[in-house]
Amino acid sequence: MANQASKNSKRTPCENCPLRRLAIFRDFAAEELAFVSNFKTGELAVDSGATILLEGTHSAHLFTVLSGWGFRYKMLDDGRRQILNYVMPGDIVGLQGSLMGEMQHSIEALSPVTLCVFERDRLNQLFTGHPDLAYDLTWIAAREERILDEHLLSIGRRSALERAAYLLSFLYQRAKVLDLFRGNRVAIPIRQQHVADTLGLSVVHTNKTLKKLADRGLIRWVDGGCNVRDIDGLLAIAEWKGISEHKRPFI
Amino acid sequence: MANQASKNSKRTPCENCPLRRLAIFRDFAAEELAFVSNFKTGELAVDSGATILLEGTHSAHLFTVLSGWGFRYKMLDDGRRQILNYVMPGDIVGLQGSLMGEMQHSIEALSPVTLCVFERDRLNQLFTGHPDLAYDLTWIAAREERILDEHLLSIGRRSALERAAYLLSFLYQRAKVLDLFRGNRVAIPIRQQHVADTLGLSVVHTNKTLKKLADRGLIRWVDGGCNVRDIDGLLAIAEWKGISEHKRPFI
């Protein structure tokens, strides 16, 4: 049958979704689960470094990240790049494009990423048939907005050191609730270039700034990324209270 | 009758909403109009400089701006302020807070502002009974996200001159489609301090930057604000294509 997962498709059934087990995500009602399960038309797996969605294109799909890390970014014509936010499991990508047409930002994978695929054409089914899910979708959009507000404050008004501390504590906290670090042995999979492009700094100055954080024992650069050693220290430098989320929806 | 506007209440009936007449906004179906009209519980008028919503509070309402200008901002504990975006007629304010609880940004009026008042408790009526309006709400949230993406790119990667040109052309374009300038005699009601707090610059440096734009004849500071003289010149400096919106929803 078409909507039954076969063994080779590697498809994770929604009933078995590993994200649902996490404390940070809310529970689904059986009926919602049934709809989402049917709404999901497939699964996409991409390699680290791959472009998931490209600015200027129209995608017929939107996705929920099932596993892996990525980032959203925009570029100026002359090549300057600004990273807008990072995407992690449970995040929806491509919603903007689905609602409004053309994508106005790109998304790239920082690690191998798997995504649940949804058809944008069936979004209205969600709105008409499932007000609760529609509410969740709006909630998720509002959450993204809130994060962008915070980033804007950071880039606009914090010093380089504060910005770096903010960003790393932000990423650490988001990943932490998703249980992405197995006992801290896994690092945030970014290069200093990503940090620079997120904070609006040059790589050189970013490096010097990160060095200060490392010298104070707050972070450490390892194999393929950054390891947070002292989250409270980072939060203090950033003059930030951190993310406060108890339960949140996902689709 | 309770839901009938009296003459003294100065209430603008939705059927008569001046915003509906603007080409930029989509049309309402009669049935939607009826719902919104009933959803609207009042009207709020505030003076220039007033705080409409305050960070850290819980508001029982959300609003649509009917007339006037304002801005959203966040502050760090030590007083540094970052303006996140501007609000103009047709914009919804307080949605984030309504969905997620506490407000995490403040909103202040730049001119006398009137707002349509809605009860946050009745938002779920909108989601359950009016999928089309729910869709619009999500669309509006996605639009705000898109604008923030653009601002982030600007603050992070554009030079001071480019940023200033971007911001002023952004505001000009938004106001233009709302027919807010009567033949260009009305200016954007901001001080240079607002520009500075939006661009992440000091007032002094902002002044020097704006001076360059003024010297080139692109803008002019008048009575209570900024006058755009050469929108194409600004767009060129900002290396920006401008806003492209045909019709958009509003509630």
Add this chain to the structure above:
DNA sequence: CGCCGGATTGACTAGAGTCAAAACGCGTGG
């Protein structure tokens, strides 16, 4: 061993912040 993509460093430059004084425009009170 030599190549390659990051991470580091150092020297120099340029863009943006700070401090402080002046110039302006406008409303108010004498």
Add this chain to the structure above:
DNA sequence: CCACGCGTTTTGACTCTAGTCAATCCGGCG
């Protein structure tokens, strides 16, 4: 009608943060 005060815009001088350029270092890998 004019002086005074206040909020803003302008300017100039000086400081400092962040950018640029260029070399070096380092670990992984063919």
